[in-house]
Every structure is written in structure tokens, then in C-alpha cells.
Amino acid sequence: MEASVGYWPVKEDKVFALQSQxxxxxxxxxxxxxQTQPITHTTDPIVTGxxxxxxKYKDGVMLAADTLASYGSxxxxxxxxxxxxxxxxxxxxxxGEISDFQFIMEDLNKVMTQEFVRDDGYNMTAPxxxxxxSRVMYNRRSKMDPYYNALVIGGLNAAGAPFLGYVDMxxxxxxxxxxxxxxxxxxxxxxxxxxxxxxxxxxxxxxxxEDSLRVLFYxxxxxxxxIQLAKVTKDGVVISQSYELETNxxxxxxxxx
Amino acid sequence: xxxxxxxxxxxVQTYSPDGRIFQVExxxxxxxxxxxxxxxxxxxxxxxxxxKLISSQLLEPGTNRRVGAADYHIGFASAGLLADVRALAGRxxxxxxxxxxxxxxxxPVRVLAERVANYTQVFTLYGAVRxxxxxxMIGGIDLNGPQxxxxxxxxxxxxxxxxxxxxxxxxxxTEIEKLxxxxxxxxxxxxxxxxxxxxxxDEVKDKLFELELAWVCQDSGNRFQVVPKDLFDxxxxxxxxxxxxxxMQE
Numbered sequence: 001m002e003a004s005v006g007y008w009p010v011k012e013d014k015v016f017a018l019q020s021q022x023x024x025x026x027x028x029x030x031x032x033x034x035q036t037q038p039i040t041h042t043t044d045p046i047v048t049g050x051x052x053x054x055x056k057y058k059d060g061v062m063l064a065a066d067t068l069a070s071y072g073s074x075x076x077x078x079x080x081x082x083x084x085x086x087x088x089x090x091x092x093x094x095x096g097e098i099s100d101f102q103f104i105m106e107d108l109n110k111v112m113t114q115e116f117v118r119d120d121g122y123n124m125t126a127p128x129x130x131x132x133x134s135r136v137m138y139n140r141r142s143k144m145d146p147y148y149n150a151l152v153i154g155g156l157n158a159a160g161a162p163f164l165g166y167v168d169m170x171x172x173x174x175x176x177x178x179x180x181x182x183x184x185x186x187x188x189x190x191x192x193x194x195x196x197x198x199x200x201x202x203x204x205x206x207x208x209x210e211d212s213l214r215v216l217f218y219x220x221x222x223x224x225x226x227i228q229l230a231k232v233t234k235d236g237v238v239i240s241q242s243y244e245l246e247t248n249x250x251x252x253x254x255x256x257x
Numbered sequence: 258x259x260x261x262x263x264x265x266x267x268x269v270q271t272y273s274p275d276g277r278i279f280q281v282e283x284x285x286x287x288x289x290x291x292x293x294x295x296x297x298x299x300x301x302x303x304x305x306x307x308x309k310l311i312s313s314q315l316l317e318p319g320t321n322r323r324v325g326a327a328d329y330h331i332g333f334a335s336a337g338l339l340a341d342v343r344a345l346a347g348r349x350x351x352x353x354x355x356x357x358x359x360x361x362x363x364x365p366v367r368v369l370a371e372r373v374a375n376y377t378q379v380f381t382l383y384g385a386v387r388x389x390x391x392x393x394m395i396g397g398i399d400l401n402g403p404q405x406x407x408x409x410x411x412x413x414x415x416x417x418x419x420x421x422x423x424x425x426x427x428x429x430x431t432e433i434e435k436l437x438x439x440x441x442x443x444x445x446x447x448x449x450x451x452x453x454x455x456x457x458x459d460e461v462k463d464k465l466f467e468l469e470l471a472w473v474c475q476d477s478g479n480r481f482q483v484v485p486k487d488l489f490d491x492x493x494x495x496x497x498x499x500x501x502x503x504x505m506q507e
Contacts, residue, residue: 110354113329113353
């Protein structure tokens, strides 16, 4: 055994570092799995956002989400913006793994920059962003390395008509007049289906989304009452500041203990 | 003006006895034969003007643009071989994007100019490749205000208040020196650039040409923008008018 010379990396350290690098690389191939199973990477989200809601209304499209990023059952980041704009006519909202959403935004911003410098007279609008994201998400799913998100993509198409679509980590896509992710699928969708109309005014749309998010706050254990609304109209994209929903817990008084 | 570097000019790897690299000088010839490009750095932005020589009436106007964006806040205009311009512009765009990925901030104009210059210089080292046959003016607005740089085929880059390249470089530079750039706004500079391009354009040798104007300034939201049509038409009309007034004076 050689005498240590006292500075890093000592020969033994180098060997150890190399070994752990090799082990890391080989690990995926040697984790026990049946031969028929593919190599998997991230399939468990860590920092997550809950439901995102979206509806079409008279002037365009409105999206809503709360501003919470949970760390399991811990309400960790309470001012997390989960609605982002992409260019001047598209909004994207994400539930699921926040880091994947942040990376998706990096990628989309890169795409929008390339569109800008290309300057070919075409603008990427909501349906194109939706199509692009659906390809990205499906490709990742097919590699068993998903972006662990459910995305709501809303905006105006090139003709100025409202567009609203959903893309998730499996690559499932659909378009509709109202979209909900996560618990919103179960709790908000009945409300949205009943009250959403394509000719709603902005106030009616705002009230519907607020009421739906309030219901979610009452019943979804990974939500808060601090929310954000965002809209896309022909005047562009506007994302509101976060604000708190009024809640009523009087029903608690009627509960006998 | 032209010197023949017999024997020492076959490859960019070779120096001449008097310390010149003839291949790089020949690359500059490609720039000198192309339409004039003018760029000005003024009080609130940078403006670019290009005399785009057209070889045929059949070419669609507005195509084969010699100005473009490298990023939202930086634009370029270039004289020389158009294909080389496109390759260099592509590299500039990649550098901007990579910088944003690494440092989460827009690339400063000077950094981009130096990166493009370093890239250009590499092609003056090896016999297997040829130097870029284009001079690129890179201008934009960053935290240090508006800035303008020019990269030549040799890979040198300097900062400028006003610069020209291409056919009528000498005449254009004379015109630029008359201007008080530090007191001019971009909107005024657009008119001046259009005038200069029209003045230095040689009606006899090159009949057809198209004017291109672009800017990065306060009026464009500190973003690169091809000058909007109404302002462009005004500037072009004023330039034509100035030319007529010159003729009348003669």
C-alpha cells in the first residue's frame, strides 16, 4: 500500500471514484428486472403541483391553478407559478413534477427564440405548441423516461379562435372547451361541464374557475387557497398576481365530535 | 491595390515573406465585391442598412435577407457571400442559446461578437477549410446600452460607433464621419442610413438593388426588428428625395 501524499485525489480515492462512476453506469443494466421490462428512469415525482383548470370563454381562454408545490405531504413552496406564457398567444399550465415543468419551459423558450430569429412571418400559436408538446411527451413516454406532468395548453389559434388542449405524461391528448388535471378531473369537471359556455363573460369565467378551485381546496389535500388566474385574448397573455380565495368552514360547526 | 502573392497564396496555412496571409486577404475581396452594408450605433440603439444587389427582376422582394436576429436583443447585418453569412449567423444563434442555458441571462453583445470572431478565426488556421467570405456587423442592446461590433474574415473584431463594409465602404465611411451619432436617435439614424445607401449606390454598375433596414432600439422594445413598413417607406422616400436634391444642386 502506497503512502498517502496528503493531497486529493489520493490514488485510492481515484480508484474509488472510478468504481462508483462505473457502478452508476452499470446500475441501470443490473438492477434486477425481468428481461422483458425496459430500463426505467424517473417514475416517481418529488416536488409536485396539483390541479390545473382551463375554460374557453367569450374573449378567449382562461386558465387557473393554485400556487403550491408540494413535497409529498409537505406544502413546501407556496408561491410557485404553475401557469406560464409561451410567446404572445399561448398559455401553458402544469401539474405534476415541477422540475420537469421547468425544463419543459426552458425547452419551449428555446423553441420560441428560434422562431423569433428565423423571422419567417409565421408565429407559433397554441395548436402548434400543443402539437409540439404532444410529440415530446409521447416520445419520452416511449423511452420510459417521462416528463411527469399533465399540461393544459390554452390560447388562440392563427385565426384568432380560442384553443384549449391537454397533454400528459403518457402522451394522451385531447381538446375540449374545458380541461382539468389531477383531482380537478373528479371535483372540478362536473362544475365546469355544467356552467361553462363558450360565450361566457370574463367575470363569469373568473367566478367559475374560482368556485372550482375553492371546491378543490376544500377536498384536495395537496392544494391551497392561494391561486392564480391567467387569460389569453387577442390583446395577449395576462397572468394575474396570486391571491387568496375566501373560504367558508361554517359547515364544521355542524359536525358533532 | 491588388498584389499577387505568387506561391504564398495557395493555402491559408502559408505566410508570405512579408507576414501576410493572402487567402484571408482574398476572402476580404469577396466582401468588397458585395453590396454595401452600413451600421450605426446611436443614442438609443443600433441601426443596420443594406444595399442588397439583385441579379434579376424575377427575384421575390424581401427574400435573401442580409439582416437577421441572433437573439431577441441582438441583430446582425452582413456583407459578402450570403451562404457564409447564413452559416455564421447559425453559429451566432447557437452561441446565444448556449450562453442562455449556462448563465440564465441574455448574452452580452460584446461576448457574442468575440465568440463569432473566435469561430471565424479558426477557419484561418487549417488548409482543409477556407475562411468565411463575409463581414458581419453585430449590434444590440444589453445592460451596457447599445453596442456595435464588426467581425472580419480574418477573425478580428472591433467596436464601432459607425461602420460600413462592401463595395462603397470608403464613400460610406466618409458620409458616416459627417454624422453626430451620439446625439442621434435610432429613428433619425434610419433616415441617415437610407440616405447613405442611396448615395453610395452605383447606378451604372448595379442597376437593381433593394434597400434593407433593421434596428434594435427603444422604439422596437429593445428587440431586433426589421424596420416596419411605414417607417421604411418614409426613409426610402426621403433618401430618394435627398438624391434628387443632390442632383439638382450639381
